[in-house]
Amino acid sequence: MKTTLEIMKETAAVKTSIMTAPTEDKNRILTAMADRLVEAADDILAANALDMADAEGRLSTVMLDRLKLTEARIQGMADGIREVVKLPDPAWQITESHTRADGLEITKTCVPLGVIAIIYESRPNVTSDAAALCIKSGNAVILRSGKDAYRSSAAIVRALRQGCADAGYPEALIGQAEDTSRQSSLDLMNGVGYVDLLIPRGGKGLISTCVENAKVPCIETGTGICHLYIDETADLDMALKIIENAKTSRPSVCNAAEVCLVNRKIAGELLPKMRELLVEKRTAEGKIPVELRLDKTCADIIEGTPAGENDFDTEFLDYILAVRAVDNVDEAIAHISAHSTHHSEAIVTRNDAAADKFVRGIDSAAVYVNASTRFTDGGEFGLGCEMGISTQKLHARGPMGLRELCTYKYVVRGDGHVR
Numbered sequence: 001m002k003t004t005l006e007i008m009k010e011t012a013a014v015k016t017s018i019m020t021a022p023t024e025d026k027n028r029i030l031t032a033m034a035d036r037l038v039e040a041a042d043d044i045l046a047a048n049a050l051d052m053a054d055a056e057g058r059l060s061t062v063m064l065d066r067l068k069l070t071e072a073r074i075q076g077m078a079d080g081i082r083e084v085v086k087l088p089d090p091a092w093q094i095t096e097s098h099t100r101a102d103g104l105e106i107t108k109t110c111v112p113l114g115v116i117a118i119i120y121e122s123r124p125n126v127t128s129d130a131a132a133l134c135i136k137s138g139n140a141v142i143l144r145s146g147k148d149a150y151r152s153s154a155a156i157v158r159a160l161r162q163g164c165a166d167a168g169y170p171e172a173l174i175g176q177a178e179d180t181s182r183q184s185s186l187d188l189m190n191g192v193g194y195v196d197l198l199i200p201r202g203g204k205g206l207i208s209t210c211v212e213n214a215k216v217p218c219i220e221t222g223t224g225i226c227h228l229y230i231d232e233t234a235d236l237d238m239a240l241k242i243i244e245n246a247k248t249s250r251p252s253v254c255n256a257a258e259v260c261l262v263n264r265k266i267a268g269e270l271l272p273k274m275r276e277l278l279v280e281k282r283t284a285e286g287k288i289p290v291e292l293r294l295d296k297t298c299a300d301i302i303e304g305t306p307a308g309e310n311d312f313d314t315e316f317l318d319y320i321l322a323v324r325a326v327d328n329v330d331e332a333i334a335h336i337s338a339h340s341t342h343h344s345e346a347i348v349t350r351n352d353a354a355a356d357k358f359v360r361g362i363d364s365a366a367v368y369v370n371a372s373t374r375f376t377d378g379g380e381f382g383l384g385c386e387m388g389i390s391t392q393k394l395h396a397r398g399p400m401g402l403r404e405l406c407t408y409k410y411v412v413r414g415d416g417h418v419r
Contacts, residue, residue: 033163112138224254231349
């Protein structure tokens with residue numbers, strides 16, 4: 001087994017080849033990666049079956065769904081890579097320029113970061129998404145998956161590395177940490193001189209550890225305590241449709257709703273309908289019902305579980321929704337400001353003034369009016385796929401696509417100019 005330091009050295013040693021590669025070459029690499037991924041489907045599924053067998057009984061149903069691969073999901077991963085081929089290449093594009101009176105030309109040019117390391121948990125599709133975005137933007141990548149998904153991710157990486165070789169580029173452009181212990185994460189956090197940017201994708205514990213301990217630049221991503229606020233003027237049918245989608249379409253992802261704030265004026269009408277939709281109907285259809293964790297006002301209207309002390313500060317990633325009644329949009333904004341992880345928040349309203357106040361008052365990466373938070377995703381935002389959802393404000397915010405994997409430098413051209 002190679003050490004993480006050896007892998008960092010190998011990847012850093014070849015980064016210039018991709019940083020200077022023309023767009024045509026990068027697209028050839030990506031196309032070969034997608035082809036190899038499909039060809040390796042049987043090997044990837046066999047590796048995933050072993051991961052699933054080990055995780056059975058330890059992970060929840062929704063987390064097992066995140067881990068599981070199928071032929072359709074592998075094809076979807078390959079299709080995602082091919083979509084990245086179609087996207088414009090941000091590297092070496094001039095974003096600003098001006099020429100001084102003495103003829104000195106100054107241009108601000110978008111350039112790759114170099115080596116990007118990503119630490120992620122049990123989502124093997126992140127492996128191909130991250131590699132594709134890094135290659136297209138001119139970066140080498142080091143992948144460190146969680147141990148639950150390691151065999152699946154390793155099989156995917158083997159296919160992607162073969163794609164690099166098919167296109168005449170070094171396999172080491174896509175590195176994978178072979179050590180799944182905490183030490184490999186620490187090595188990446190301390191990879192000064194080898195890692196240009198570290199992106200953690202996972203739970204609160206992982207992200208906090210990286211942000212607090214990394215000696216290399218680190219982007220805070222992901223933890224999503226996403227809120228819905230149902231205003232007194234909301235169309236209730238629309239509100240119920242949005243609540244159902246935001247909570248149940250895929251509860252294990254960071255853009256799923258975890259908290260629903262309901263205006264007191266409509267709570268008596270909305271909450272029984274919400275319980276019927278999320279609990280009674282789902283139970284009758286043989287689906288997992290949503291556990292509603294209710295504040296006192298809501299508990300007086302419908303049955304559910306009394307909300308605990310931490311329920312409005314928890315990313316459940318499960319069929320659980322914390323529900324609270326509020327007086328107005330100002331109280332909703334105040335609650336969200338106190339409890340949000342600055343990921344995605346939504347208001348359902350027919351009042352333009354309330355919508356505008358919400359948009360201006362909410363300090364999150366994505367703010368929605370009359371739409372589900374589930375759209376906070378690189379593919380949905382037209383970025384192809386994403387490296388993660390940045391919840392910080394410097395360099396990148398929201399879904400991170402190709403442009404967010406670049407920095408810039410100034411290129412200055414003269415003709416013997418001296419100062």
